[in-house]
Amino acid sequence: MNKTENNKAWFLVLPVFLLVAFSAVIPLMTVVNYSVQDIFDQNTAYFVGAEWYREVLQDPRLHDSLIRQFIFSGCVLLIEIPLGIAVALMMPTKGKAASLSLILLAIPLLIPWNVVGTIWQVFGREDIGLFGWALNSIGIDYNYASNPGDAWFTVLLMDVWHWTSLVALLCYSGLRAIPEAYYQAARIDRASKWAIFRYIQLPKLKSVLVIGILLRFMDSFMIYTEPFVLTGGGPGNSTTFLSQTLTKMAIGQFDLGPAAAFSLIYFLIVLLVSWLFFTSISHLDKSE
Amino acid sequence: MAEIHLKSLAHSYSPAPQSPSDYAIREMDHVWHQGGAYALLGPSGCGKSTLLNIISGLLSPSEGDVLFDGQRVNDIPPEERNIAQVFQFPVVYDSMTVFDNLAFPLRNMKVDEGKVRAKVLEIAEILELQELLDRKAKGLTADEKQKVSMGRGLVRDDVSAILFDEPLTVIDPHLKWKLRRKLKQIHEQFNLTMVYVTHDQLEAATFADKIAVMYGGQIVQFGTPRELFEEPNHTFVGYFIGSPGMNILEVTRVEGGVMFKDQFIPLSDHLCQFLNQNPSANVKVGIRPEFVHVCDEAIKGAYSCDVRHVEDLGTYKILTMELEGQILKARLDEDQAVPENTAWISFPSQWLKLYVDEYLVPDEPSADQDAADSQDRSDSDPSQTTEVRQA
Incomplete structure (x- = not known):
């Protein structure tokens, strides 16, 4: 040659x-x-060499929002993945009910992100919002604009409302791909509902769950629009996540150098976590 | 122990069946005896898988009863019937090892772990799976997977019947034979009733003592492979069993026999008498290619045919001929002279079968004797006959 x-x-x-x-x-x-x-x-x-990096890495604002960001993404995954699986398991499999539930599930995914923020901003208000007003009228003191706990709760609830559908739809397609014979064999083997889930459904859902977890991690880790519209990062800094801190730095204060260093660190964190997750899963696959 | 009795059983997938064609299973009575090896043979869509799923309980019949040892089990779910089923595509639990796969049904029944171990090792030895016990089931070959799924049925002490739904479809041809031997061996070793669904007559004949041939939602014949060959009870059995299938001629009735176009075919007095009593216009005669007598020169009473072509299959030849516009086949032995252009054929009367409304008109009782003298012990058991209702 x-x-x-x-x-x-x-x-x-x-x-x-x-x-x-x-x-x-x-x-x-x-x-x-x-x-x-x-x-x-x-x-x-x-x-200036690595100066911006040094400055950004020592910035307590970055530390705080990084911790907040990890807690947020962790909560999102812990709630949305099991809930998505549960919804997919409960969805009807045949007929009109199946198509109807697919359409209903797809609706939150079709709404623009800032609209989702606006919806919950209004929905959660204690004076005119149905959700906030209802909570207050049954005696629960709820105000997402002044109470950090309520703000977190609302942001999480909004994200769950917005994105659980994605996990559910992915799992639903994964479940539909399991041949009927598996369920029939399991019945004849006297498998309990839990055993069917643990040994048939969950293993077959693995590949869609990997995609689901990765997508939900990356998306939630980069969340910006919805909490920005809903709480503006407040009260105080309690719902200020990484991307909002970054935006403040780059556009609010025009600190382009530190903001650029921050962006790269941010990008590397997302890349690193996704890579760690993905390789550990595929490594687990190979060792089997 | 399980004798499986299907009593006035019928099944339709449509909620309000009107005509017989709405039924996947037409009304039938049938008994599978304890310890027998049976095959359920038929073309795709004849209802054999439906029937199997009704026996295992995955489907509930719309009419009639399923009785296990005389007890009605219609409303008992598959997990509570003492039955195992092996599916067309091997079902294994991918994330478990072969050992855990085999132990799965026992663990679901909360059997003591020590006993589980002993039982799994015993079955693994019989199925020659010992080497694979620690492997994940995911990486197994199709035949190993199929053995594992069979093993899950065998580990259970309470299983008294195993149903096979075309279990060898996805297995390589050279392993099919081995696996079929294994099945036969298991059948002899365990006192199990086995029902084996297939569309392959060779598979059915090598596995089963008795074969039920299904056609259009009915069991049209239940008998030994030899009976199916020599005395096909229905034109479909004649056509479906044997290679090539039976020659079937549509005929009209005349005095002393039947006419095929311009050819007179004489029939015995017994058959003529039957025809006289039955007014149906649907009359056919059938003869197996193996029994067509072929001669290369004119003899008395023989019909002259145009030879179309000859296929040499090594140990025998298939001669394709045309008689009055209809294709007929005959099987010639290797050393037999092959007629060119014109062949004279005759139909030995003991092998010429008469069909009215597609069903066989039985020969005289005396002529029946040599066909019934079969090697199979179960043949003499009168309770094993199938009652077939005409559509």
């Missing part, structure tokens, strides 16, 4: 390189560029 001949093949992949360069690499490099320089205007820029 003559290797020099093959060099022409690079021309054929050139369009893809260009496309990827413009869509991903160049914008990302701009951020990298900002993160290592102190830029005042077009002609005044100083190379």
